[in-house]
Amino acid sequence: MNVVVQRARHPQLRDYIHSAVSGLLPFIQKGLVERVAVIFFNTDNIPLERFIFKLAMDQSYGSKVEEGDLEFSLRSFLVKLSVSEGLTKVLPRDCRWEITAYFRSLPHVSTSKVADLWIPTDTKQWQQPSLITPIKSMSSEPLSVQLYLEHPSLSEPKPQEKKIL
Numbered sequence: 001m002n003v004v005v006q007r008a009r010h011p012q013l014r015d016y017i018h019s020a021v022s023g024l025l026p027f028i029q030k031g032l033v034e035r036v037a038v039i040f041f042n043t044d045n046i047p048l049e050r051f052i053f054k055l056a057m058d059q060s061y062g063s064k065v066e067e068g069d070l071e072f073s074l075r076s077f078l079v080k081l082s083v084s085e086g087l088t089k090v091l092p093r094d095c096r097w098e099i100t101a102y103f104r105s106l107p108h109v110s111t112s113k114v115a116d117l118w119i120p121t122d123t124k125q126w127q128q129p130s131l132i133t134p135i136k137s138m139s140s141e142p143l144s145v146q147l148y149l150e151h152p153s154l155s156e157p158k159p160q161e162k163k164i165l
Helices: 011-029 067-082
Strands: 033-041 047-057 096-103 131-140 143-151
Touching (some): 011 047
Antiparallel strands (some): 033 096, 047 143, 131 143
């Protein structure tokens, strides 16, 4: 799409990202995925930051998609994503991250071998509503995407600090 984007250098990280996105593709195409989140956690497994991609796929289009229009919209979306770094917080070096998909309904395991690869998460949630920062919205039939960033609210209780006695 003639857009410069960042890419992971480490081969195992690249493979993980590629397999996660490829594994989600059939479910996105069927309209089963509501949101995809990239979540960063502290050492206590509490989310520090979430990038949320909210997806809507119009199934009635089938193969009647204007690829030029969709490509133009996706290109502008990718450009905005690359300049959103100023909205993020500095994360600790020992944090971890994961890609999480939120399904509208659970896919049937018997109908897809790919569904076996996805497992329910035990991700902890914030107790208070999060602070939401919109980054970019895109609507180009048949696909609509909203990207926003979530941080814990200012009134969210902080995790207990570990004390050494």
